[in-house]
Ligand SMILES: *[C@@H]1O[C@H](CO)[C@@H](O)[C@H](O)[C@H]1NC(C)=O
Ligand SMILES: *[C@@H]1O[C@H](CO)[C@@H](O)[C@H](O)[C@H]1NC(C)=O
Ligand SMILES: *[C@@H]1O[C@H](CO)[C@@H](O)[C@H](O)[C@H]1NC(C)=O
C-alpha cells in the first residue's frame with residue numbers, strides 16, 4: 648500500500664511538473680524592469696542632445712562619431728520636441744518607459760525605467776546585406792557593438808541585468824529596401840538577415856549578461872497610404888508574413904540554445920492590423936492617408952491651416968511611419984502583453 652501510495656504521489660508530482668512545464672514560472676517580471684536598452688530604426692529612435700539631428704540618441708557612423716566618452720553619455724539627454732522622434736511626438740519606447748515623454752530634455756538617469764536607446768533612424772540590419780541609407784547611418788549590428796564598447800562599461804555594468812530588458816525592432820527598412828528583389832529568394836534572404844540579428848546583436852548582448860529580450864515583428868507595411876492604393880503593394884502581406892515567421896523561428900532556436908534567456912516576440916503586426924480594421928477605440932479616424940504637411944511644426948496646433956485633421960487622428964504620420972496615436976496604442980497593448988508574460992500566460 649505504502650508503495651502504491653508513493654507511486655501515486657510520484658505520478659502526481661510528475662503530472663504537476665508536466666503541467667507546470669507548459670506554463671514555466673517566468674524569470675522575467677515587467678514590474679521589476681528598470682532599464683530598457685533599445686536598438687532598431689526610426690520607429691524606435693529617440694533624439695539625444697549628443698545625437699545626430701533627427702536620427703539618433705548619440706553619435707553616428709561617421710569617423711570619430713561612432714564612439715563617445717563616458718561624460719558625453721552621462722550628460723546626454725533625450726529631447727522631446729517636433730523632431731525628437733519620427734512621429735512628431737512620444738514614440739513607443741518613450742511611452743512604454745515613461746522616459747522622455749515630457750516636452751524638453753530628460754536624462755535617462757532620472758527616469759524610473761531608464762531608456763538607453765541606440766536605435767538609428769534609417770537603419771538596416773547590416774551593410775553586409777543592404778547599402779547604408781546615409782554615410783552616417785548606424786546599422787543594427789553596429790548599434791549593439793557601439794553599446795557594448797562604449798555604454799556597457801559606463802551604464803551597463805551598473806545595471807542589475809535581471810532588471811534590464813533589451814528591445815529590438817528591426818526590418819522595416821530591410822523589407823522596404825529589398826522589396827524589388829526576386830520574390831522566390833526573399834524567404835531565404837530574410838532568414839539570413841534575422842540570423843545576423845541573433846548572431847551579431849542578440850548573442851553578444853546575452854554574453855554581456857543581458858537575459859531578457861523583446862523582439863517586435865513587422866508592422867502592416869502592406870497597408871501604408873501608398874500601398875492601400877496599389878493593386879500590388881510592396882512589401883505585401885505575404886512578404887511581411889515570411890519575415891515574421893522567420894523572426895519567431897530564430898527566437899525559438901535562440902531560446903532553446905540559451906536556457907537562461909527569456910525571449911519574447913510581441914506581435915505588433917496582429918495588433919496594428921486590428922487597429923487599422925477598427926481604429927475608433929484608439930481615437931484614430933484616418934487609416935488610409937496622412938497629412939501632406941506633416942513636417943510643418945505648426946501643423947500640430949493648426950492642422951486646418953494645412954487642410955488636415957488633427958495629427959492624432961491619423962494612423963500614419965507620413966509615407967513610412969506610424970503616428971503618435973498608434974505608438975501610444977502599441978505601448979499600451981505591449982504593457983498588457985508584458986504583464987501576461989510575467990504571469991506566465
Ligand atoms: C528639437 O530639438 C533639437 C535638439 O535640441 C533642436 O535642434 C531642434 O531645433 C528642435 N526642434 C524644434 C522643432 O523645436
Ligand atoms: C559594423 O559591423 C560589421 C559586422 O561586424 C563590421 O564589419 C564593421 O567593421 C562594423 N563597423 C564599424 C564602424 O565598426
Ligand atoms: C507578394 O510578393 C511575393 C514576392 O514577390 C510573391 O511571391 C507573393 O505571391 C505576393 N503575394 C501576394 C498576396 O500578392
Ligand SMILES: *[C@@H]1O[C@H](CO)[C@@H](O)[C@H](O)[C@H]1NC(C)=O
Nearest residue numbers: 932933936937938954955956
Ligand atoms: C484622410 O486624410 C486625407 C489627408 O488629410 C484626406 O484627404 C481624406 O479625406 C481623409 N479621409 C478620411 C476618411 O477622413
Ligand SMILES: *[C@@H]1O[C@H](CO)[C@@H](O)[C@H](O)[C@H]1NC(C)=O
Nearest residue numbers: 689819820823873966967968
Ligand atoms: C519605404 O519605401 C517607400 C517607397 O520608397 C517610402 O515611401 C517609405 O517612406 C519607406 N518607409 C520607411 C519606413 O522609410
